[in-house]
Amino acid sequence: MKTIKGPAVFLAQFADDKAPFNSLKSICEWMSAAGYKGVQIPSWDGRLIDLQKAAESKTYADEIKGIVNATGMQITELSSHLQGQLVATHPAYNELFDGFAPANLAGNLKAKSEWATQQLKFAAKASSNLGLNAHATFSGALMWQTVYPWPQRPAGLVDTGFTELAKRWMPILDTFEEYGVDVCYELHPGEDLHDGITFEMFLEKVNNHKRANILYDPSHFVLQCLDYLQFIDFYHERIKMFHVKDAEFNPTGKQGVYGGYQGWVQRAGRFRSLGDGQVDFSGIFSKLSQYDYSGWAVLEWECAIKHPEQGALEGAPFIADHIIRVTEKAFDDFASAGADEAFNKKILGI
Numbered sequence: 001m002k003t004i005k006g007p008a009v010f011l012a013q014f015a016d017d018k019a020p021f022n023s024l025k026s027i028c029e030w031m032s033a034a035g036y037k038g039v040q041i042p043s044w045d046g047r048l049i050d051l052q053k054a055a056e057s058k059t060y061a062d063e064i065k066g067i068v069n070a071t072g073m074q075i076t077e078l079s080s081h082l083q084g085q086l087v088a089t090h091p092a093y094n095e096l097f098d099g100f101a102p103a104n105l106a107g108n109l110k111a112k113s114e115w116a117t118q119q120l121k122f123a124a125k126a127s128s129n130l131g132l133n134a135h136a137t138f139s140g141a142l143m144w145q146t147v148y149p150w151p152q153r154p155a156g157l158v159d160t161g162f163t164e165l166a167k168r169w170m171p172i173l174d175t176f177e178e179y180g181v182d183v184c185y186e187l188h189p190g191e192d193l194h195d196g197i198t199f200e201m202f203l204e205k206v207n208n209h210k211r212a213n214i215l216y217d218p219s220h221f222v223l224q225c226l227d228y229l230q231f232i233d234f235y236h237e238r239i240k241m242f243h244v245k246d247a248e249f250n251p252t253g254k255q256g257v258y259g260g261y262q263g264w265v266q267r268a269g270r271f272r273s274l275g276d277g278q279v280d281f282s283g284i285f286s287k288l289s290q291y292d293y294s295g296w297a298v299l300e301w302e303c304a305i306k307h308p309e310q311g312a313l314e315g316a317p318f319i320a321d322h323i324i325r326v327t328e329k330a331f332d333d334f335a336s337a338g339a340d341e342a343f344n345k346k347i348l349g350i
Contacts (some may be wrong), residue, residue, distance in 0.1 A: 007315065009036045015045050043080050076132075078127055080135065083101075089112065094109055135183055144191070146158075185213070214241070216243070219300075240295055241295055245301075246274050247270065248272055270304050273306040274318040
């Protein structure tokens with residue numbers, strides 16, 4: 001077994017135009033002082049990294065790595081959630097996702113998808129230049145508007161959708177294979193890959209591609225009423241990344257999973273700061289340790305109530321307290337009779 005690395009923090013929710021969250025150096029200094037050992041960098045945020053430059057210049061990648069290392073931390077992974085969303089977008093969401101791409105591509109689904117695909121390929125090479133072996137992203141969605149089976153889905157619709165999704169991702173997955181980096185899909189509502197079943201359907205379409213893996217985030221499973229502990233039993237071999245994120249689901253006689261079009265504070269299901277929700281993190285850390293997960297435990301802070309700085313300051317010790325230093329020997333070794341084949345046969349009467 002291996003001891004999980006951490007605590008680390010995803011910088012996306014903290015990056016800001018105001019100091020100390022407006023540059024990679026200053027935000028890393030703040031996070032290091034808060035107790036974090038690693039940072040996951042959102043690749044779309046130019047205040048923190050130039051993704052294309054990191055892909056095309058090893059010197060620049062080394063500079064970025066040096067900035068982080070100088071604060072006593074490591075880069076855990078890059079993230080391309082916003083770009084991944086645009087690899088596959090249904091026309092119903094075209095304008096809603098315009099802000100994820102350059103302004104000159106607004107409204108052009110094909111151009112945004114081509115741009116996003118290139119961004120992911122940059123992410124593969126940039127990750128390699130930074131010495132990373134995993135990458136976080138979204139799958140995008142062609143079928144999300146049909147997630148509830150009303151109106152009735154036409155026969156073959158889902159199969160056609162997953163075939164197209166796989167067609168778009170295969171060249172990207174092959175690029176990540178070229179650079180020795182895993183693509184870790186965050187299984188998330190709004191994405192075609194949002195639970196175990198949809199991940200399996202996609203995996204079949206990409207011929208069980210070795211680089212198609214999972215970013216495990218239990219908060220999204222709480223809000224889907226999915227057994228997030230058993231999920232680890234099913235998919236531990238594909239779990240290569242871990243977002244430590246809390247959530248709560250408190251259905252009432254007025255609303256449930258769908259939330260009644262309410263804002264985050266009023267929803268039955270909502271994200272919370274670590275320790276304020278319902279996720280069984282002791283169970284999660286135990287299972288991931290049992291299955292030899294060797295990656296990072298990365299805080300993704302999202303909360304409808306608490307201030308982000310408080311969430312970050314509380315998050316580092318919370319994660320540190322849950323990381324299990326795995327044992328190198330059995331607890332009952334003191335009673336061992338040692339290894340003796342003749343003795344074993346005697347005990348068995350053979």
